[in-house]
Amino acid sequence: MSTTELHHLSVAELAAQLKNKHVSAVEAAQHFLARAQAHQNLGAFVAIDEATTLAQAKAADALIASGQGGRLAGVPIAHKDIFVTQGFPTTAASKMLAGYQSPFDATVVRKLGVTEGGAGMVTLGKLNCDEFAMGGANENSAIAPVGFDAPQPVRNPWNPERVPGGSSGGSAAAVAARLAPAVTGTDTGGSIRQPASFCGITGIKPTYGRASRYGMIAFASSLDQAGPMGRSAEDCALLLSEMCGPDLDRDSTSLDHPAEDFTLKLNDSIEGLRIGVPAEFFGEGLADDVRAAVDAALKEYEKLGAKLVPISLPRTELSVPVYYILAPAEASSNLSRFDGVKFGHRAQHFTDLNDMYKQTRAEGFGDEVKRRIMIGAYVLSEGYYDAYYLQAQKIRRMIADDFxxxxxxxxxIAGAAAPTTAWAIGGKADPVSNYLADVFTLPASLAGLPGLSLPAGFGNGGLPVGLQLIGNYFAESQLLNAAHRFQQATDFHLQRPAGI
Known part of the structure; x- marks a missing residue:
């Protein structure tokens, strides 16, 4: 086939073209690198190294030629700039880590890459995100995207005046604009599912602990989880199958749960599937255009044989204050390692060691990161720990019990992934309004449950709406099956922004 059409292929379709040698990994890499350069205006990539990418592509071609390549060998992928990656800088979109080069790969990067035992995928580059994954709009990056001299917000391919969601906004924008067939993201409180919703793609956060956090720069250790983002549930199933599995020697939070092929049950019937519809996901605050799209998607599920069941998740609203106590508390601890001593940014002018710490952290961290560090330090301080942090942990347990x-x-369980479609860049300058936009994704994160967002239609202005599906622990196959059967009956996941 013509290499000019490669970006229209799904991961599975491109993998088949590579396996049958209708296109080479080098040709595929060159095509997507050219697209990334042509769409620099979106600000999706923060690092590209053509030589490194093409070297990996040549290695992937050699694997395919020898018959040793896995089913994803040669397929291009780009990684959220929160995963340490050899050959590329890893900054977590922060001035604190500007120019940092990791001597090793994150486990997720290694498992997907052209490495011994890896899937053979070719890294295109690193993708923009909110600084240290703290944000819901991808407006908090302190690193200049490729093609820019200064930091820029990532732009939504469906409307460049709108945000792509966050923190994995660069990842979502890259897939929506067909700059990469597949990407990685991370989800702490919704940072895969919300940008997937805003950009009209599919993304899944697996059960906490199924994908290793080794080499993933920590924000909130009891919440952070890696996951794939692609155009379809099938694409995500292929990627997640390679990403998951025990990593007990490297990650103390990794689950001793076997790897799984999530593609095996994609085509199973969903006749009789009981879909819980929480009243709390359909109340005040849910935009009318989002509700209309979600209601239509649920009716489609009924046509496919599923049964809608009214349920209640009574502590949904409490998930926002609980999350914004627990996550900052963990962030204040995790980010204490960035002090100007061992690696990363160091202030040039200081009077003593204590002043160096203060100047370095004042210069290196952005406003949102500082805000969360201060909140976290406050709720962990003597006299407030019991009133805030301990109480939040108790409510977190109750939220899990509700599920x-x-x-x-x-x-x-089904509902909207976000209360609204993507808002205008700069449209939520108040931090609290940003935090409230996570109300539907936070509960599953606090409970450690798998959650998925898939395209479910369009709202006002032709902006995408995502349907969120939440499953019980280790129910990723069931979620992907339900999403895949919906996508076989609809074409929302095939739609693409104008000019893409």
Missing amino acids: QAAFKDCDV
Whole structure:
């Protein structure tokens, strides 16, 4: 086939073209590198190294020629700039780590890459994100994207005046604009599912601990989870199958749960599937255009044989204050390592060691990161720990219990991934309004449950709407199956922005 059409192929279709040698990994890499350069205006990439990418592509071609390549060998991928990656800088979109080069790959990068035992995928570059993954709009990056001299917000390919969501906004924009067939993201409180919703793509956060956090720069250790983002559930199933698996020697939070092929049950019938519909996901605050799209998607599921079951998740609203106590508390601890001593940014002018710490962190961290560090330090301080942090942990347990009660009556839970479609860049300058936009994604994160967002239609202005599906622990196959059957019956995931 013509290499000019490669970006229209799904991961599975491109993998088949590579396996059958209708196109080479080098040709595929060159095509997507050219697209990334042509669409620099979106600000999706923060690092590209053509020589490194083409060297990996040649290695992938050699694997394919020898018959040793896996089913994703040669398929290009780009990584959120929160995963340490050999050959590329890793900055977490922060001035604190500007120019940092890691001597090793994150486990997720290694498992997907052209390495011994890896899937053979070719790294195109690193993708923009909110600084240290703290944000819901991808407006908090302190690193200049490729083609720019200064930091820029990532732009939504469906409307460049709108945000792509965050923190994995660069990842979502890259897939939506067909700059990469597949990407990695991370989800702490919704940072895969919300940008997937805003950009009209599919993204899944697996059960906490299924994908290794080794080499993933920590924000909130009890919440952070890696996951794939692609155009379809099938694409995500292929990627997640390679990403998951125990990493007990490197990651203390990794689960001793076997790897799984998430593609095996994609085509199973969903006749009789019980879909829980929480009243709390459809109340005040849900935009009318989003609700209309979600309601239509649920009706489509009924046509496919699923049954809608009313349920309640009574502590949904409490997930926002709970998350914004626990996540900053963990962030304040995790980010204490960035002090100007061992690696990263160091202030040029200081009077003593203590002053160096203060100047370095004042210069190196952006406003949102500083805000969360201060909140975290406050809730962990003597006299406030019991009132805030400990109480939040108790409510977190209750939120998890609410889900287990609901799963007695249903198999999966459905609702909007976000209360609105993508807002205008700069449209939520108030931090609290940004935080409230996570209300539907936070509960599953606090409970450690798998969650998926898939394209479910369009709202006002032709902006994408995402349907969120939440499953019980280790129910990724069921979520991907439900999403895949919906995508076989609809074409929302095939739609692309004008000019793409």
